[in-house]
Amino acid sequence: MQFGIFTVGDVTTDPTTGRTPTEHERITATIAIAKKAEEVGLDVFATGQHHNPPFVPSAPTTTLAYIAAQTERIILSTSTTLITTTDPVRIAEDYATLQHLSAGRMDLMMGRGNTGPVYPWFGKDIRDGIPLAIENYALLHRLWREDVVDWQGKYRTPLQGFTSTPRPLDGVPPFVWHGSIRSPEIAEQAAYYGDGFFSNHIFWPASHTRQMVQLYRRRFEHYGHGSADQAIVGLGGQVFMRKNSQDAVREFRPYFDNAPVYGHGPSLEEFTRQTPLTVGSPQEVIERTLGFREYAGDYQRQLWLMDHAGLPLKTVLEQLDILGEEVVPVLRKEFAALKPAHVPDAPTHASLVGRAGGAHDATVHATDDVTGASPDATPSEPAVAR
Amino acid sequence: MSALRLAVITAGLTQPSSTRLLADRLTEATVAALAPREVVVEVVEVRDVAHDLTNHVLTGFASPELQVRLDAIAEADAVIVATPVYAASYSGLFKMLVDVLPKDSLRDTPVLLGATGGTARHSLAIDHALRPLFAHLGALVAPVAVFAASEDWGSVDAGSLGARIERAGTALARLLLGNAAPERSDPFEDVTPFAALLGELHG
Numbered sequence: 404m405q406f407g408i409f410t411v412g413d414v415t416t417d418p419t420t421g422r423t424p425t426e427h428e429r430i431t432a433t434i435a436i437a438k439k440a441e442e443v444g445l446d447v448f449a450t451g452q453h454h455n456p457p458f459v460p461s462a463p464t465t466t467l468a469y470i471a472a473q474t475e476r477i478i479l480s481t482s483t484t485l486i487t488t489t490d491p492v493r494i495a496e497d498y499a500t501l502q503h504l505s506a507g508r509m510d511l512m513m514g515r516g517n518t519g520p521v522y523p524w525f526g527k528d529i530r531d532g533i534p535l536a537i538e539n540y541a542l543l544h545r546l547w548r549e550d551v552v553d554w555q556g557k558y559r560t561p562l563q564g565f566t567s568t569p570r571p572l573d574g575v576p577p578f579v580w581h582g583s584i585r586s587p588e589i590a591e592q593a594a595y596y597g598d599g600f601f602s603n604h605i606f607w608p609a610s611h612t613r614q615m616v617q618l619y620r621r622r623f624e625h626y627g628h629g630s631a632d633q634a635i636v637g638l639g640g641q642v643f644m645r646k647n648s649q650d651a652v653r654e655f656r657p658y659f660d661n662a663p664v665y666g667h668g669p670s671l672e673e674f675t676r677q678t679p680l681t682v683g684s685p686q687e688v689i690e691r692t693l694g695f696r697e698y699a700g701d702y703q704r705q706l707w708l709m710d711h712a713g714l715p716l717k718t719v720l721e722q723l724d725i726l727g728e729e730v731v732p733v734l735r736k737e738f739a740a741l742k743p744a745h746v747p748d749a750p751t752h753a754s755l756v757g758r759a760g761g762a763h764d765a766t767v768h769a770t771d772d773v774t775g776a777s778p779d780a781t782p783s784e785p786a787v788a789r
Numbered sequence: 790m791s792a793l794r795l796a797v798i799t800a801g802l803t804q805p806s807s808t809r810l811l812a813d814r815l816t817e818a819t820v821a822a823l824a825p826r827e828v829v830v831e832v833v834e835v836r837d838v839a840h841d842l843t844n845h846v847l848t849g850f851a852s853p854e855l856q857v858r859l860d861a862i863a864e865a866d867a868v869i870v871a872t873p874v875y876a877a878s879y880s881g882l883f884k885m886l887v888d889v890l891p892k893d894s895l896r897d898t899p900v901l902l903g904a905t906g907g908t909a910r911h912s913l914a915i916d917h918a919l920r921p922l923f924a925h926l927g928a929l930v931a932p933v934a935v936f937a938a939s940e941d942w943g944s945v946d947a948g949s950l951g952a953r954i955e956r957a958g959t960a961l962a963r964l965l966l967g968n969a970a971p972e973r974s975d976p977f978e979d980v981t982p983f984a985a986l987l988g989e990l991h992g
Binding site: 622 | 848
C-alpha cells in the first residue's frame, strides 16, 4: 500500500498570525514539503492544478520535474490534472516528458475542476464537464498508446497523422487515476479503462465514498479487469496530530474555523464526526484510517491533505514527521496483514513494465506527413528526414 | 395497497407557530380526502435543521439529521409546504431547504402550497413567489393554495379558512390519486454504460 500527501496549493492567511505567504514562499514551501515527504518515508507526493488565485500550482509538471530532480524514491502525482480544460495533447506531452525525467517515478490523477470561470478562460463550458472528461481522456489514452493518431472529436481541433512526443518511457504509458467526489460517470470511466479510482474523501461523508467505490469496483469487474476487490482504489484523508488529542484540537481549531472550504460552517466536532477528518493523537489517526477499508475495501493508496488553510510550513513539516515516524509504519504493517494475497498493489512503472513483458524503447524517429505511417525505428533503416 | 407517503415542510419559527398550525390543518384535510387510503406523514420543521442547512450550503453535504429529512421529502408521494411570508416572499430558511433538495427530487410530485402572514395583503406571495419556485422544480402544483392571515384564525365567515383548507386538501388528494408515482432512477444502480457515454459525443 502506498502512503503519501496531496496539496491543493492554496495561499491562505494564517488565522493565528494574520500573515499571508507570498506566492514565492508558497511555491518553495511546496518543494520543501515534497522533499520532507520523501525523507520521512512516504511513497507519493501529489499536487493540484489551478488557474486562479489563491492557488499557485498552475504548472504542475514544472514543479514535479523540479521535485523529481531533488528526490530519489518518491512517486510524483497530481491531485488533480484538469482533463476538462487542459488540451489532452499537452497533457500527453508534458507528462510523458515528466515520466522520462523522473525515470518513471510518476503517475497522474484526472479531475474535472469545479471553478466555473476556469472553463470559459480555456474556451470550454462547465456544463460539458463530463463529456469533456470522457472525450479528452479517450484521446489522451490513444496518444500514449498509438504512435500515429488520426482523431476527430467535438471539443478540440482534429488531428491527422499526429505523433505525441516523447513516446512513453519504456513503451509503457503512465498509470492514471480518475478522481471524483460524486459523479458516477467518472467511476464508470475508471472502471472501463481498468484505471485507478480515487475518492477525494475529505469533505464528504463516508457514505458517498462507499457508494462511488462500490460502483467502480462492480464495473471494474464487469469490464473484465479482475474481480471487484482487485480494482485499484485510492482515498484522500485529512489529519492534524499532536501527542495529546486536546492539544491537536486546540491548535487546529482556528485553522479549521477559518478554512476556505468549510470555515464558518459546521463545528470541528461536527465535521470530524461526519467526515474522515481526524484531529487528535497519532493513535486516533491510525484507528480512523484503518476503518476506511471497512467501507472502501482493501485499497492501494492513501493520501492526506496536510498543508492547507494557512498552516505554517514549520507545522506542516512537524506533521509529516509524526506521519512518517508514528503513523505510516503502523498502518503499513496493519494494512499488509489484512490484505488478501490476490489483491494487487498500486501499479508502478516497474510493475507496468513487467506486465508489458519488459521495457522497450518506443521512440518514433520520424513520421511521414503524407501517409501518416511510422517507419520502423531499427538502425538498419535510415530515418526519414522531415 | 401500500401506504401513501406525505411529507410536510413547515418553516414557521415561533412556538407555537401559525405556519405549523396551517400545515397541520392542510395535512388533516389531505389525509381525510385520501381516506380510506393509509397515509404516513413525515413533518419537517425547518427550524430543527436551521444550522444543518447553513452547514450544507457551506460544505456541500447534509448532516445525518438533515439527510433523513431530505430523503423523506424526495421519497414522498406528495408534499405540503407552509412558509411565513417575509419581505414579500417565502422565508430565507425555507428557501435554503429548497436550495439543498437533490436535483429533480420534486419533479412530478404533487405539491400543495400554503403561506401565512400578518394580513391578507401578502396573499399574492403564493402566486408570485412560491408558485414559480415549484414550477422551476417541476412539481405538480395544486391549483388551490391557502394563505392564512392572522385575522383568518378568528373568522367564522363562509368561504373562510376552514373551507379553503378543505378544498385544498381535496385538490392535493385528487392530484395524488390521479397521478402515477414518478419513476426515480438511481445513478449508482442504473449506470449509463461507458459505450453510451462515448456514443453521446458522436451523436
